[in-house]
Each structure stands twice: as C-alpha cells, then as structure tokens.
Amino acid sequence: MTTEAKICQGPHTGGQGPSSLDELVARVAACGARPRIALAACAEAHALGALLDAMERGIAQPLLVGDMDQTARIAAELGRDISGIAAVHAPDPREAVQCAVDMVRRGEADVLMKGLVNTDVLLRRVLNRATGLPPKGVLSHVAVFELPASGGTTRLAMMTDAAVNIRPNLQRKLEIVHNAVAVARALGIARPRVAMLAATEKVILPAMPATLDAQIVARMAEQGEFGEADVAGPMALDIALSPDAAARKGVDHPVAGCADILVAPDIESGNILYKSLTILARADMASTMAGSSAPLVVTSRGDSERSKFCSIALAGYLALAARS
Amino acid sequence: MTTEAKICQGPHTGGQGPSSLDELVARVAACGARPRIALAACAEAHALGALLDAMERGIAQPLLVGDMDQTARIAAELGRDISGIAAVHAPDPREAVQCAVDMVRRGEADVLMKGLVNTDVLLRRVLNRATGLPPKGVLSHVAVFELPASGGTTRLAMMTDAAVNIRPNLQRKLEIVHNAVAVARALGIARPRVAMLAATEKVILPAMPATLDAQIVARMAEQGEFGEADVAGPMALDIALSPDAAARKGVDHPVAGCADILVAPDIESGNILYKSLTILARADMASTMAGSSAPLVVTSRGDSERSKFCSIALAGYLALAARS
CATH class of the missing domain: 3.40.50.10950 (Rossmann fold)
Incomplete structure (x- = not known):
C-alpha cells in the first residue's frame, strides 16, 4: 500500500x-x-x-x-x-x-x-x-481478450484455463471460476457473466460428465457461491458468444450471447480455444496466472x-x- | 454409376x-x-x-x-x-x-x-x-472450412470431430482420421497433412493421455496406416496452423503451420474449435458425416x-x- x-x-x-x-x-x-x-x-x-x-x-x-x-x-x-x-x-x-x-x-x-x-x-x-x-484456492490461467461489441466497439472478455489445470474436478472448477470472477471484477465488470462451456446445452450422462459439472457450478452460482454473478452451463461456445445463435436455438439466459468469462472443461479444449482466438480470430490477448x-x-x-x-x-x- | x-x-x-x-x-x-x-x-x-x-x-x-x-x-x-x-x-x-x-x-x-x-x-x-x-469403421463429423493461404488466397482445411464421437479411444481415432483423409483425397488433396491436436507437443503421461494417442496415430501413419499422408502429433493448434508459431517454437515437421486436417482429441475440444471457427473467426463451413x-x-x-x-x-x- x-x-x-x-x-x-x-x-x-x-x-x-x-x-x-x-x-x-x-x-x-x-x-x-x-x-x-x-x-x-x-x-x-x-x-x-x-x-x-x-x-x-x-x-x-x-x-x-x-x-x-x-x-x-x-x-x-x-x-x-x-x-x-x-x-x-x-x-x-x-x-x-x-x-x-x-x-x-x-x-x-x-x-x-x-x-x-x-x-x-x-x-x-x-x-x-x-x-x-x-493461492487461497488454485492457481489458474486467465486470458483477457478483445471481443467485438455492438456499434463497432470492443469489450474485454476472459477465458480460462488454457495452461495450468489439466482435468479439473468440480472443486477445482469452482476455484477456477472464483479466480476468473475476481479478475473480471478488478476489470470493472461488477456482475460477471460466466459460461461453463461444453459441447451441448443438455446434461448428458454418463457420456459427457463436463455437462453435469457445468450445471452444478451454475446451480451453486444461483445459491450465491460467487456473489453477484450470472453463471450458465452447460453451454456451447456459439450460444455463449453469439446472440443470434442463442436466439436461433431458443436459449434465453442473461449469459447467452454475452459471456464475459468462458470456462473450458479441460486443458485440451482450453488450449484449443486460446490458440483459436489468437491464431484464427487474431484476437489480442493479455494473460495472467490468477489466484x-x-x-x-x-x-x-x-x-x-x-x-x-x-x-x-x-x-x-x-x-x-x-x-x- | x-x-x-x-x-x-x-x-x-x-x-x-x-x-x-x-x-x-x-x-x-x-x-x-x-x-x-x-x-x-x-x-x-x-x-x-x-x-x-x-x-x-x-x-x-x-x-x-x-x-x-x-x-x-x-x-x-x-x-x-x-x-x-x-x-x-x-x-x-x-x-x-x-x-x-x-x-x-x-x-x-x-x-x-x-x-x-x-x-x-x-x-x-x-x-x-x-x-x-x-460405415466400414465409424461415422464421424467432418467440417470443411476456408483458411487464408499465402498471397491473399484461401485453401480448404478440415476439422473433426465436432459432433459425433464423444471420447474416442485410439481405435476410433484411427477410424476418424481414415474418414477425414478420405474426404481430403476426394477434395483433391493427394497427401493430406493431419495434426493430432493436444495442449502441447510433448507426451505427458499419465496426466494427458490424448498426447500419447496422438503420438501413436502419428507413428502408425509413418508405418503406412493412411497411405500417402503426413500425420503429426501431439501438436497444439497454433503450431498446426501458423508457420510463424511453428518457427518460433522450433517445430520442424511437414504438418507444422500447414495442416489440412485438425483432429480434436474429444467432443468438447472439437465442438469448441468448430464454434470458434464459425463464431469468432467467422469462417464459412460445409460439414458432413463421413464414413x-x-x-x-x-x-x-x-x-x-x-x-x-x-x-x-x-x-x-x-x-x-x-x-x-
């Protein structure tokens, strides 16, 4: 100080x-x-x-x-x-x-x-x-990137975890979300919108356990786990980022189409999303280890x-x- | 006929x-x-x-x-x-x-x-x-998209599997590659370059089994499993698509920087890559179920x-x- x-x-x-x-x-x-x-x-x-x-x-x-x-x-x-x-x-x-x-x-x-x-x-x-x-919980990788926003402007969004947590269990996922929410709040996002990514919006068991984890984290958010925050999941990337895709598929949620934080289910999907943002979408990135x-x-x-x-x-x- | x-x-x-x-x-x-x-x-x-x-x-x-x-x-x-x-x-x-x-x-x-x-x-x-x-092997989702190529042109590339195979084992991965290689050949790519995607270029066991699968598929390709084809793995997405990233990290392989086929390790990463290409990179896509x-x-x-x-x-x- x-x-x-x-x-x-x-x-x-x-x-x-x-x-x-x-x-x-x-x-x-x-x-x-x-x-x-x-x-x-x-x-x-x-x-x-x-x-x-x-x-x-x-x-x-x-x-x-x-x-x-x-x-x-x-x-x-x-x-x-x-x-x-x-x-x-x-x-x-x-x-x-x-x-x-x-x-x-x-x-x-x-x-x-x-x-x-x-x-x-x-x-x-x-x-x-x-x-x-x-860290109080876990250390996790958080990348901050620019997304195009309405009216030709940009907004900052986050993705996690591309580099540290390999196959996080439910407890780790909670801590990863806590870390990313803290970064979002520091960046002035008072009520962060968090998308727990998966391949679908349905819970599919036992084939896709990531979908159940996503749903549990979203439920815990409703009970106040992360304070002021909206958490949705399971949710595919298109629904999280595109209001058009969300409308077409009839998904109505505060997070749909305007996620501030994208939470990948594991390191392979996190790393692919990070590299896709930098190489394919040519997004500029700032990244940190949070926690x-x-x-x-x-x-x-x-x-x-x-x-x-x-x-x-x-x-x-x-x-x-x-x-x- | x-x-x-x-x-x-x-x-x-x-x-x-x-x-x-x-x-x-x-x-x-x-x-x-x-x-x-x-x-x-x-x-x-x-x-x-x-x-x-x-x-x-x-x-x-x-x-x-x-x-x-x-x-x-x-x-x-x-x-x-x-x-x-x-x-x-x-x-x-x-x-x-x-x-x-x-x-x-x-x-x-x-x-x-x-x-x-x-x-x-x-x-x-x-x-x-x-x-x-x-199918002879398995049914798998293959998406064909346009990538920017040198000189302001485009080329067609493929990614698999965004939609069908949830957590393919090694045998399924071989069949998924066979399917994608067949689509590539039909599209006039005589010697397809295949990247077995992962979060790193190293084999990391037991934490990242996808890296071992990727290496085995690449070895089997060297032994002629897919005929005329170059298969590299494990390989992160940036190395697969960006010659600059490959050069920076010192990766020298016929596939590095110019993959025709991106093989995701599981459905979460495949789905995220597909959605990232369409929503973030705004790539046009044609997709099919191959096999x-x-x-x-x-x-x-x-x-x-x-x-x-x-x-x-x-x-x-x-x-x-x-x-x-």
Whole structure:
C-alpha cells in the first residue's frame, strides 16, 4: 500500500472498466503509480524487451533479478540501456526466482514475471506455503481478450484455463471460476457473466460428465457461491458468444450471447480455444496466472510481442486494483 | 454409376482440388450431373429452403420424402414451387427416414439429407447393418472450412470431430482420421497433412493421455496406416496452423503451420474449435458425416444459410467424386 496508489483513478472496480487492451494500458499509464515488476531470471531477450518497453511506455518499474552479466550483454544486443534499473545479481535461476518471490512477499515488488526459467520451476516456488505467494484456492490461467461489441466497439472478455489445470474436478472448477470472477471484477465488470462451456446445452450422462459439472457450478452460482454473478452451463461456445445463435436455438439466459468469462472443461479444449482466438480470430490477448497473492506474468515464446506487453499491463492493472 | 458421371471433370481426386467453398460449389454446378439428394422428413423450412436453393443453383436434384401436405404448406409460405419435384408421401418421420435410406441404398439417390427428424433417429437407421448405409469403421463429423493461404488466397482445411464421437479411444481415432483423409483425397488433396491436436507437443503421461494417442496415430501413419499422408502429433493448434508459431517454437515437421486436417482429441475440444471457427473467426463451413457408404447432410439450426447450402454442395461433390 503506497501513497501513490491512493490517488490512482485508473483501475477502479466500482465504475466502468476498460473496453479494450489499449484502454487498459492507457489507464495503467494514467495512474502514474508504475507497478514494480520483478523479472525472475531476467537474462531472456523477449521478456526483458517487453518489460523495458513497458517501462518506456510508463506502465512498469522493472526490478531485474538474475545473471546480470548475461542480462547486460542481452540488453546491449537489444540496443537498450539498463544502467539505471534496480537489479539483483543471482546467476542461478532457482535462486533468482526465490529472490524475486521474496521481493513480492515483502512488498518491495507488485508483480512477479517469468524470465529464463521453466514455468514449473517458477510455479513451484510460488506455490510454496511457507516461502511463496500461494493461492487461497488454485492457481489458474486467465486470458483477457478483445471481443467485438455492438456499434463497432470492443469489450474485454476472459477465458480460462488454457495452461495450468489439466482435468479439473468440480472443486477445482469452482476455484477456477472464483479466480476468473475476481479478475473480471478488478476489470470493472461488477456482475460477471460466466459460461461453463461444453459441447451441448443438455446434461448428458454418463457420456459427457463436463455437462453435469457445468450445471452444478451454475446451480451453486444461483445459491450465491460467487456473489453477484450470472453463471450458465452447460453451454456451447456459439450460444455463449453469439446472440443470434442463442436466439436461433431458443436459449434465453442473461449469459447467452454475452459471456464475459468462458470456462473450458479441460486443458485440451482450453488450449484449443486460446490458440483459436489468437491464431484464427487474431484476437489480442493479455494473460495472467490468477489466484496467487500477487499478479504473475508468465509469457511464453508463442505469445506475440503485443500480448507480452499487454500481459505486463494487465498484471500492473490488477496490482493497482488490489491496492485501491 | 451413371453415364453423366463419366463425363464429369469437376470433382477429380487426382489433380488440384477446389481452394474455396465457392469453387467447390462452382465445380459441382459445372459437372452438369446434379447429385440426387433425398431429404428425409422434408417438412422443415430451413432444410427444404436450402435444398431448393441448391436446385436453383444447379447443384442438386431434390427427392422429397415426408409429409407432403405439410411440405406443400411450408413451400407456399416460403413462396417456392415444388410441383415439379419428385416426392414420396411418408407422414411418419421414421418411415420417411427409412424410405430415403432405401432410395440411397438402391442407387436411386446419391445423398441422404436430414429434415425434421432428430439426428439420432436418422443415424440409427443409417447405422443398421442390414437395412442402412453402415460405415466400414465409424461415422464421424467432418467440417470443411476456408483458411487464408499465402498471397491473399484461401485453401480448404478440415476439422473433426465436432459432433459425433464423444471420447474416442485410439481405435476410433484411427477410424476418424481414415474418414477425414478420405474426404481430403476426394477434395483433391493427394497427401493430406493431419495434426493430432493436444495442449502441447510433448507426451505427458499419465496426466494427458490424448498426447500419447496422438503420438501413436502419428507413428502408425509413418508405418503406412493412411497411405500417402503426413500425420503429426501431439501438436497444439497454433503450431498446426501458423508457420510463424511453428518457427518460433522450433517445430520442424511437414504438418507444422500447414495442416489440412485438425483432429480434436474429444467432443468438447472439437465442438469448441468448430464454434470458434464459425463464431469468432467467422469462417464459412460445409460439414458432413463421413464414413457412411453415401454422403450425409446433417444441417443444424445453428448453421448459417450459407453453411447449409455449402454442406449440400460438399455432399454432392463427394458423391460425384465417389463415382469417378
């Protein structure tokens, strides 16, 4: 909690949230309170470049943790000057991760970002109950993307989980929805509309257990499990996103045609939806690991430069929203 | 086998296939040999309308089977004249389906199309070993869609299975690939490139059994299981479709970045991919049930008018290709 944060008018969960990734970036920049981002194992050109871009655009204050000799060489190759940036020399990647985690835990950094280290190594340190940034429930991947909205505008929507939870059981699905709802609220969506995706709107047992899970999560939402939220399921993707498809098939539900959050039943369908959005629909994405006690930026080589940049902005936005 | 079919130069599996759905339609029209399409339980406005459109565009010769009193009323409401069209009055939907199946089995019709009858009722009659049009392996859903190709052109690609096989085991997956490869060859793709989709390119056991199935199918392809074909797996969707993503992640395989056939591991991911293509990527689609002894048109209310029309053209194209 800093003095800066209290004057920030940008990420404000009560009012209207950003309607595009550009607007999200602009709001973080307008805050002035630049989120402090600890890059763990920072000797990685893509992550380092994205973080330096974010600094230059006024949305991040980097804290570099890693092999600073190698990092200096990479920065030189990129033609960037890192001489004024706070840095900790920690040549061993595991040490670097723990050091960056410690900085976040002590409140010296707002966001943990992955550099040249395997995701599982990073997450293992994050998940450590004693020395990490452990989630209350589970850690889950949440991607924020732009959807076309009425009148040629855009709106932000979310999908989960493309990367972490392989075949979540009912309890995990509840926690995945909790995580995504929290991100949605931080983005200014006061009453998120959640679609529990399946291949059909009917519960089909025993062949399609995902349909029953979806229905149970929707019922628990009616009983207040997620507070102010509308949850529908089972629901196919077309019904969740297209008002026309919903009308044609006679599905009448607050979520139909206007889902804010798409919850995939397992990692295969989540990953395919994520890749389809990025490759086929050419949607820009920002993604984070939700559920941890601080926002995480876990970019991958497959992400576009813009997605990496937007992911840093998203984490910064979430950090600022958590302070306010 | 008709005399007409022998002079048809359109659907020709040896040479270059159509590169767009429009071209597929044009080739069927250019054949002159209009495929005879038996519409089972024809008193359904959408299916009837699409078939009459196809007739007017010169790509179908309808055979109507169903409640002809109701069908006449619907045609009048649509402002269409069906007086010159061959028709069989069969008011009971099950009887109508069997009658249409019999017409196909006797060689009086080339294609079976679904009207006002549940898909499972239709498929049960089709699958009957004694009186249906049973597949050699399994029946599977194959969707043909347009992908952007280099130089601003398009190419046809396929995805399977969005609708029939719920959680196919390894044997079913082999049969699903066989079916899709047969459709690809009929569309002029001499050496189809098949991506067995998963959430990663690694085999991860026991957590992700789909990755092992994918690898086994790819190995069997190397041993000649599918004849001339390249099969890769496990492979995430971005690597399958984007040469850039494949290069970034260092995946070098004939299929990477240019898959002709996307094989989803289960119905949830298949359905999500299909809906994502139609709703998010706004791709036009033609779809069929493959594996039966005659092409099937099983349109649903969710399909666009154009998709219904293109599905009739696809079935006609496959029927003509089977004759030649």
